[in-house]
Amino acid sequence: MRFILAFFALLIFPNFAAAASLEDDTQRYIKIFSGEKKLHSDAADTFSWMGLSDTRLFDIVERLLLEDAAAARDNRSERNRVARYIRSLGFSGQAKYEPTINKFLGDPPYERFARAALQDLPDYNKWNPIISNRSSFDPKFSDDVNRVANMLRSDDLLLLCVGAKRVYFDSKEDVLLELLARQLRANYARSDLNDRDRSDCVAWAAKALGSSKNDKYVALLQEVGEKATDRTVVKHAKDALGKYYGVRN
Structure with missing residues (x-):
């Protein structure tokens, strides 16, 4: 459940997909988080796939978190916004924010978000440079598709999972399906x-x-349904065949 909510945000903020450079992406988010707070939650939900780590941006998020956390406790909408600030610091991949995140451990309204953010930090430290690597971007595709393609080319299974969910919830371009098929074929019989x-x-x-x-x-x-040895993998392959193609054993 670490990433699922974030995948729906693209439907709300579709214009986050295109920019000329990583710096353009960073500046756009700096502008958002320097502006109206009603836009912050939806923007924060996109950090899990944007590949952003710039401390100029996340220092603003950290400041907002520390300023608003106490006052937001009794208002559900405001509390959810602050919780997204916590998750955002995890998606930054920047270890400098770990002490700030740790402040919310043992704090009931925010603790589960802090624990998730601490889990995300080391992963996104590795993943953000991969996701945002524009040297592999194909100009025929949107920035969002290129980011997902970067995820699906990775040999990190957990990053592959983020990319697979992006395909499931939104991106069905042929280039992504081919990358996903290649990864499924290569990994379904793994021994680990x-x-x-x-x-x-x-x-x-x-x-x-x-x-x-x-x-x-x-x-x-x-093939996966017949030859995979892991029960979860077999189940989902067979469920997909039944649900989407009417093929049942």
């Missing part, structure tokens, strides 16, 4: 899928690929 996070990520790849409803991938999903 006894780890729940790893098996869930491969299962998400099957689920996302099936959601494309592209007949091209039926044979691969059948």
Whole structure:
């Protein structure tokens, strides 16, 4: 559940997808978080796939968090906004924000968000440079599609999971489906899928690929359903075949 809410934000903030450079992205977000707070929650929900780490931006988020946390406790909407600031610091991947996040451990309204942010920090320290690497961007595609493609080219299964969820919830471009199929084919028979996070990520790849409803991938999903040894992966491959293609064993 670490990322699911964030994937719906693209439907609300579709114009976040395109910029000329990483600096343009950073400046756009600095402008947002220097402005009306009613826009902050939706913007914060996109950080999980933007690949941003610039402290000029996240210092603003940190300041807002520390200024507003106490006053927001008794207002659900405001409390949710502050909770997103906490998650945003995790998505920054910047270790300098760990002491600030730690302040909210043991604080009931915010503790679960702080724990998630602390879990995210080391992952996004590795992932943000991969997600935002514009040297691999193809100008034929939107920035958002290129970011997802960067995720799906990675050999990090947990980052693959973020990319698979982006495909499932939003992006069904052929280039992404092909990358996802390649990753599913390469990973479904791994011997280390006894780890729940790893098996869930491969299962998400099957689920996302099936959601494309592209007949091209039926044979691969059948192969996964028949040959994968992890039960979660098998279940999601078979569920995808049944739900999207009417193929049932």
